[in-house]
Amino acid sequence: MIRDNAARASFLGIDVWRANLTVFVLAALFASMGGMVMALFVSGAYPEFAYWTISGEGIFINMLGGVSTFLGPMVGTVLLLLLNDTVTRFTEYHGIVLGVVILFFALGLRKGLLDFVAEWVARRRGTGEER
Known part of the structure; x- marks a missing residue:
């Protein structure tokens, strides 16, 4: 909903900035976990x-x-x-x-x-x- 219409989500009471930050942190978490798995797989970075x-x-x-x-x-x-x-x-x-x-x-x-x-x-x- 936020991606489609951030202004509408804000009017509905959703903290758009906090939601975007949360999604960004989750994406970074998954990317870092992928990097850790790759480093473990090849025995180094x-x-x-x-x-x-x-x-x-x-x-x-x-x-x-x-x-x-x-x-x-x-x-x-x-x-x-x-x-x-x-x-x-x-x-x-x-x-x-x-x-x-x-x-x-x-x-x-x-x-x-x-x-x-x-x-x-x-x-x-x-x-x-x-x-």
Whole structure:
């Protein structure tokens, strides 16, 4: 509700600043927990983790799978791992292929693959009921 209309939420008695701060702190908490899990997984924290290709993988995973469903990032992770494995196995132009896929999803499937499939199924069911 706050995202859609902060003024309305304020008129309804919600402290918008405090709610935004709480959400920001919770997001930082989850991000820090993810960083701790990664540091435990690789037995340390290294400066290479701050490089844009490593930190951008999370964004790319969400672009691939979608963020509207719980399974979207999981599907994105599987797709990214399969894409990395396949492209690395057959060609040395890993960066170019990954860039083309990123462009395709950024320009064509803005919501991600799983969200696109969910919308397609909903539309398909809608047209099936009209018959």
